[in-house]
Amino acid sequence: MNNDITGPVDKVTNVLVDLGPRIIMAGSVVLGTSDNISIDVAESTEEELEKLKTAHEIRLVKMPGEGGENEKEKKTTP
Numbered sequence: 001m002n003n004d005i006t007g008p009v010d011k012v013t014n015v016l017v018d019l020g021p022r023i024i025m026a027g028s029v030v031l032g033t034s035d036n037i038s039i040d041v042a043e044s045t046e047e048e049l050e051k052l053k054t055a056h057e058i059r060l061v062k063m064p065g066e067g068g069e070n071e072k073e074k075k076t077t078p
Helices: 045-052
Strands: 011-026 029-045
Touching: 011 045, 029 045
Parallel strands: none
Antiparallel strands: 011 029
16 A cells, blocks of 8 residues: 555645745856845645755746747737
C-alpha cells in the first residue's frame, strides 16, 4: 500500500508572497538590490509556496505572447 498519496492536492490561489531582500540580475549581470520583493502567485500548492520562499535563486521568464514595455503596440485601422 502506498501511503505517499493521501488525496487531491489543495491549491492556493491569489496569494502575495514576500521574498525578502534580493539581488536583481539580468542574465549574469547584477543590476541592483532590493530591500524586499513581493510577487502575486495566481495558483500554487502550499509546498510549492514554501519552496519559492526559501529558494536561493528564482528565475522570472517572460512567456511567449505576453505583452510588455518592449513589445511593439499592435495598431488596428478602422
